[in-house]
Amino acid sequence: MKIWVYAEAEGDAPTTATLEMVTKARECGTVEAVFVGSNAAAIAPALGEYGVAKVFAVDAGKCLSGIIGAAAIAGLVEAEAPDLILFAQSYDGRDAIARLSVKLDRTVLTNGVGLSVEGDAITVRGAIFGGNTLVDTKFDGPAPALAAIRPKSFVAEAGGAAAGEIVNVDTPDAGRASEAQVLETIVEPREGPKLEEATIVVSGGRGIGAAENYEPLVDELAKLLKGASGASRAIVDAGWVPYSKQVGQTGKTVKPKLYIALGISGATQHMVGMKGSDNILAINKDAEAPIFSVADLGIVGDVHKVVPKLIEAL
Amino acid sequence: MNVVVCVKQIPDPAVPGQLDTDHTLKREGKLILDESDSYGVEMALQLVDKAGGGEVTLISMAPNAEVSGLRTALAMGAAKAILVSDDVLSGADSLTTAKVLAKCVERAGDIDLVLTATESTDGYTGTIPAQVAELLGWPSLTFAKEVHLEEGTAKIQRQTEAGYDVVQANLPAVVSVTAGVVEPRYPSFKGIMAAKSKPVDQVSTSDLGLDAAALAANQSITSVTAAPAREAGEKLEDDGTAFEKVVEFLDGLKVI
Numbered sequence: 019m020k021i022w023v024y025a026e027a028e029g030d031a032p033t034t035a036t037l038e039m040v041t042k043a044r045e046c047g048t049v050e051a052v053f054v055g056s057n058a059a060a061i062a063p064a065l066g067e068y069g070v071a072k073v074f075a076v077d078a079g080k081c082l083s084g085i086i087g088a089a090a091i092a093g094l095v096e097a098e099a100p101d102l103i104l105f106a107q108s109y110d111g112r113d114a115i116a117r118l119s120v121k122l123d124r125t126v127l128t129n130g131v132g133l134s135v136e137g138d139a140i141t142v143r144g145a146i147f148g149g150n151t152l153v154d155t156k157f158d159g160p161a162p163a164l165a166a167i168r169p170k171s172f173v174a175e176a177g178g179a180a181a182g183e184i185v186n187v188d189t190p191d192a193g194r195a196s197e198a199q200v201l202e203t204i205v206e207p208r209e210g211p212k213l214e215e216a217t218i219v220v221s222g223g224r225g226i227g228a229a230e231n232y233e234p235l236v237d238e239l240a241k242l243l244k245g246a247s248g249a250s251r252a253i254v255d256a257g258w259v260p261y262s263k264q265v266g267q268t269g270k271t272v273k274p275k276l277y278i279a280l281g282i283s284g285a286t287q288h289m290v291g292m293k294g295s296d297n298i299l300a301i302n303k304d305a306e307a308p309i310f311s312v313a314d315l316g317i318v319g320d321v322h323k324v325v326p327k328l329i330e331a332l
Numbered sequence: 333m334n335v336v337v338c339v340k341q342i343p344d345p346a347v348p349g350q351l352d353t354d355h356t357l358k359r360e361g362k363l364i365l366d367e368s369d370s371y372g373v374e375m376a377l378q379l380v381d382k383a384g385g386g387e388v389t390l391i392s393m394a395p396n397a398e399v400s401g402l403r404t405a406l407a408m409g410a411a412k413a414i415l416v417s418d419d420v421l422s423g424a425d426s427l428t429t430a431k432v433l434a435k436c437v438e439r440a441g442d443i444d445l446v447l448t449a450t451e452s453t454d455g456y457t458g459t460i461p462a463q464v465a466e467l468l469g470w471p472s473l474t475f476a477k478e479v480h481l482e483e484g485t486a487k488i489q490r491q492t493e494a495g496y497d498v499v500q501a502n503l504p505a506v507v508s509v510t511a512g513v514v515e516p517r518y519p520s521f522k523g524i525m526a527a528k529s530k531p532v533d534q535v536s537t538s539d540l541g542l543d544a545a546a547l548a549a550n551q552s553i554t555s556v557t558a559a560p561a562r563e564a565g566e567k568l569e570d571d572g573t574a575f576e577k578v579v580e581f582l583d584g585l586k587v588i
């Protein structure tokens with residue numbers, strides 16, 4: 019089984035989601051990667067440490083990367099014959115898998131949280147209904163199978179050291195699609211650890227009452243615990259905090275050692291993004307809030323009373 | 333400026349979802365406009381308004397000739413709709429859906445822009461926007477949290493992990509918009525009345541020139557199981573001292 023991973027980078031390092039997929043793929047067969055960007059030389063050694071034998075590198079210039087990635091892969095599959103191509107369920111990963119599915123006329127399985135390979139059979143596990151139901155789906159069509167995997171579905175571990183040899187691929191002609199050009203990249207400042215990588219995540223929901231309460235309640239507690247602050251979609255949509263803080267189905271999946279939910283009701287779409295945390299603490303004034311059904315410690319109380327006292331005590 | 337908006341009609345998300353015996357999502361009862369698509373409808377109305385002319389056409393694929401969600405979007409101000417309802421589409425995968433929607437865009441005529449949501453509430457594959465663009469041979473600008481049109485181009489702020497990118501493409505193009513990009517209007521009473529007589533062009537896959545045999549999805553569900561449930565732990569009422577209990581809990585986890 020030859021598995022390709024659509025590698026993405028943050029700066030000069032592969033993203034954690036990329037390494038998670040490589041780690042899993044290594045269990046199932048030989049692993050090669052496709053990388054779109056100008057810094058393959060910086061990325062390839064790290065991929066090699068995780069067992070990637072070859073890195074097909076394509077430079078997209080200013081074009082939106084997924085568009086070039088899909089065109090490049092479409093040009094390579096016949097000669098290289100991968101059996102399965104894994105993409106992260108990320109912004110660029112989704113662009114790439116979507117366009118490739120049309121080019122190859124293949125179905126796609128998305129939002130994967132598990133993968134199994136038995137002989138030639140490739141099965142992807144998905145989670146629906148807020149993660150309460152697991153659905154296994156098998157590819158029936160010709161290779162390559164295309165799947166998008168949610169970050170945090172597997173644990174990244176170095177191993178299976180391989181060459182990480184770079185194979186440069188000419189930038190393909192993507193037709194009118196390549197008119198999508200990135201003019202500027204804006205990085206929003208962030209303090210403390212990344213949300214997906216923090217040991218502790220403190221999230222706030224509509225129950226914190228107002229935008230101006232986020233900093234003194236949520237950010238402050240996160241800072242004291244050396245964690246990252248997150249949010250429910252309700253307060254992201256309300257414009258209280260940026261989207262990058264959203265936890266849940268349409269936001270990030272987090273699996274910290276401790277997740278603290280302040281004034282969050284526990285909608286299925288929120289829980290699917292945090293239910294895998296080792297420990298969960300919830301503070302909510304409604305004793306019936308669904309979040310308590312997953313909390314190791316649940317405090318039925320007012321965040322404006324409990325949290326300031328807690329901050330004081332720490 | 334003629335804009336097409338893809339609008340999905342879905343079962344009420346407040347009602348717990350169920351799977352049918354064939355493992356597809358149950359889609360019985362009345363369908364409603366996916367809230368995620370209300371942002372696209374609002375954005376389209378504003379863009380057409382700003383351009384000073386043109387109209388908004390809705391396209392939707394839904395079972396049982398369902399129109400209630402479309403009527404909501406028509407009541408917001410869209411001019412007309414194309415609805416594809418065809419039994420062969422039951423359980424369609426995202427690529428099949430995209431093939432149908434791309435044909436609808438062609439049927440809609442001379443179009444400058446196609447808007448979609450970044451992902452649907454009930455399917456959330458998030459692949460359909462770029463699939464439709466690829467089928468049409470157009471550029472796609474995905475995950476837009478701001479959209480501006482100027483001189484035959486679309487310029488968006490594209491959501492990224494670290495912030496956003498400013499991305500531009502020539503029209504016609506497909507743009508997918510995130511929730512919250514604009515504040516969707518509530519349909520007025522006048523709008524609701526007007527929507528009742530707005531044209532809905534109902535078509536089948538053969539009307540669109542699609543071959544049913546080419547629409548088969550190459551995937552099959554092998555098992556459906558319940559995920560292991562997480563046990564609830566201790567729950568206590570705050571009497572003014574609950575913070576002490578929290579400190580104890582944090583201490584036990586060795587995080588302080």
Ligand SMILES: Cc1cc2nc3c(=O)[nH]c(=O)nc-3n(C[C@H](O)[C@H](O)[C@H](O)COP(=O)(O)OP(=O)(O)OC[C@H]3O[C@@H](n4cnc5c(N)ncnc54)[C@H](O)[C@@H]3O)c2cc1C
Binds near residue numbers: 252267
């Ligand atoms: C397609 C789709 C995708 C979605 N994706 C996401 C997602 O990725 N992430 C996400 O979070 N949501 C998502 N949602 C939205 C989700 O359904 C909920 O609407 C949202 O999570 C609710 O946010 P909340 O808990 O902050 O607000 P609410 O549900 O309004 O809950 C507020 C809670 O605060 C409590 N409260 C009020 N005052 C106080 C107080 N003083 N002290 C303590 N507690 C108090 C209340 O009892 C209540 O339980 C999605 C929805 C859809 C349809």
Ligand SMILES: Nc1ncnc2c1ncn2[C@@H]1O[C@H](COP(=O)(O)O)[C@@H](O)[C@H]1O
Binds near residue numbers: 447
């Ligand atoms: N059946 C449908 N009819 C119309 N538009 C759809 C349909 N399915 C998906 N879309 C559009 O494509 C977007 C992404 O859908 P999905 O790929 O299912 O997450 C949706 O938010 C809609 O804008």
